[in-house]
Amino acid sequence: MFDHTLPLLLQGYAWLPDLSRRRGPGPVRTRLLGKPAVALRGPAAVGFFYDEDHVRRRAALPEPVLSTLFGQGAVHTLDGAGHRTRKALFVELLKDAPGVAALADHVAREWERSREEWSRASEVTLFDEVSVLITRAVRVWAGIPLAEPPDDEARRTARDLVAMVDGFATAGPRQLRARRARRRQERRLARLVEDVRSADTGEAAAAAEAGRPPSAVHAVAAHRDADGEPLDPRTAAVELLNIIRPTVAVTWYTVFGAHALHRNPELRAPLAKEDEGYARAFAHEVRRFYPFAPFVAGLAPQDVEWHGEPIAEGSLVLLDLYGQNHDPDLWQAPYTFDPERFTGREPGRDELVPQGGGEAATGHRCPGEDVTLAVLSTLLPRLARLEYRVPDQDLRIPLRRMPTGPRSGFVITDVG
Numbered sequence: 001m002f003d004h005t006l007p008l009l010l011q012g013y014a015w016l017p018d019l020s021r022r023r024g025p026g027p028v029r030t031r032l033l034g035k036p037a038v039a040l041r042g043p044a045a046v047g048f049f050y051d052e053d054h055v056r057r058r059a060a061l062p063e064p065v066l067s068t069l070f071g072q073g074a075v076h077t078l079d080g081a082g083h084r085t086r087k088a089l090f091v092e093l094l095k096d097a098p099g100v101a102a103l104a105d106h107v108a109r110e111w112e113r114s115r116e117e118w119s120r121a122s123e124v125t126l127f128d129e130v131s132v133l134i135t136r137a138v139r140v141w142a143g144i145p146l147a148e149p150p151d152d153e154a155r156r157t158a159r160d161l162v163a164m165v166d167g168f169a170t171a172g173p174r175q176l177r178a179r180r181a182r183r184r185q186e187r188r189l190a191r192l193v194e195d196v197r198s199a200d201t202g203e204a205a206a207a208a209e210a211g212r213p214p215s216a217v218h219a220v221a222a223h224r225d226a227d228g229e230p231l232d233p234r235t236a237a238v239e240l241l242n243i244i245r246p247t248v249a250v251t252w253y254t255v256f257g258a259h260a261l262h263r264n265p266e267l268r269a270p271l272a273k274e275d276e277g278y279a280r281a282f283a284h285e286v287r288r289f290y291p292f293a294p295f296v297a298g299l300a301p302q303d304v305e306w307h308g309e310p311i312a313e314g315s316l317v318l319l320d321l322y323g324q325n326h327d328p329d330l331w332q333a334p335y336t337f338d339p340e341r342f343t344g345r346e347p348g349r350d351e352l353v354p355q356g357g358g359e360a361a362t363g364h365r366c367p368g369e370d371v372t373l374a375v376l377s378t379l380l381p382r383l384a385r386l387e388y389r390v391p392d393q394d395l396r397i398p399l400r401r402m403p404t405g406p407r408s409g410f411v412i413t414d415v416g
């Protein structure tokens with residue numbers, strides 16, 4: 001069987017679904033990165049995948065993904081007690097309702113400021129502008145100061161954070177740009193962590209005493225791993241980036257939300273209402289419908305078996321997130337955009353998996369789903385209430401590109 005790494009790079013989101021359609025039902029066997037690989041999907045497969053007896057993360061992610069998207073030594077690469085302890089840092093910061101609400105407030109304030117700027121511009125590329133507004137909000141929230149002049153630095157930082165996500169699945173110039181962006185941002189944030197530590201104001205202890213969460217910078221600087229040691233400054237920078245970069249990555253979903261409103265204009269009125277339940281359902285449907293994370297991957301630590309199918313030790317096990325979110329056995333008319341699927345009900349734990357499945361606190365599921373939903377529930381209703389025109393442009397979303405989005409970046413004019 002030949003190695004599918006190249007077809008994956010070339011075909012992007014279409015690769016696994018095509019393979020699975022050609023092979024018929026059941027797990028898809030292939031080769032990836034020089035290893036035998038098997039791709040699973042469905043709620044039962046989620047349970048199997050997130051059991052550490054079946055799948056481990058150490059050494060599973062290829063170097064080009066680590067040096068761009070996640071960072072060397074990131075929480076994504078840990079297993080066992082080391083993972084649990086590191087993960088608690090994220091879960092405590094991100095699962096905390098007041099903390100998430102505070103971030104959403106910053107996003108709402110930045111939206112107002114951006115909206116005024118946009119109303120004076122002849123045209124606005126939504127992708128670029130939303131990435132800058134979220135960058136401003138998350139930096140303030142996380143306690144990361146902006147150098148002077150702050151606006152220029154916010155734009156440069158937004159470009160770097162976007163580049164890290166944009167370059168992880170390509171061998172072309174975007175990969176190089178992503179590596180450079182990561183090196184630059186890691187250097188800056190490692191220095192910041194050192195500064196915070198040497199000027200320790202006791203912020204973490206003071207915050208705990210006052211019953212409020214410490215800022216992300218302080219929490220990361222004060223964190224101790226399972227071995228009782230603080231993170232070295234470079235690893236601290238990696239994990240700080242694992243909070244601010246994915247928050248800015250919500251830009252992709254925001255622009256997909258704009259795309260959904262454009263294609264389904266009848267959804268604008270219900271989304272524009274002050275109806276938190278509908279906004280959340282709309283955000284869930286954006287995360288289900290549009291392509292972002294294709295799959296997650298780990299290695300079998302021993303010979304294991306899935307539904308009678310042997311998986312040899314050392315095989316790559318993939319959980320096909322995009323495939324599961326469009327599986328006709330799970331979703332009626334999966335290629336129809338319909339927020340009503342989620343009105344009045346929350347999706348089951350292992351049903352909707354754009355950000356992984358299982359439990360966030362104990363497994364590798366994304367700890368940022370509350371943040372993602374809060375940012376989308378802040379931005380998308382405001383977008384639905386905004387007056388603007390969508391001029392002719394290339395709004396196709398190429399499935400061969402990873403990550404993808406409307407080609408034009410979603411240009412709007414006549415913002416009111």
Ligand code: HEM
Nearest residue numbers: 075076243246247249250293296355356364365366368371
């Ligand atoms: C993990 C997707 C937003 C922080 C993950 C994983 C996926 C994902 C697929 C891997 C799950 C696994 O390995 O099983 C996304 C998408 C987002 C998003 C599509 C929306 C744009 C966020 C946000 C944050 C965040 C807003 C933090 C503020 C993390 C961290 C991990 C992670 C720290 C590593 C968890 C671990 O390995 O234990 N995310 N995420 N993500 N995400 Fe997100």
Ligand code: MYR
Nearest residue numbers: 165245246249293294295296297
């Ligand atoms: C973020 O910035 O962390 C949010 C965007 C996450 C995209 C997740 C992509 C997962 C890719 C796994 C690739 C594995 C290749 C073998």
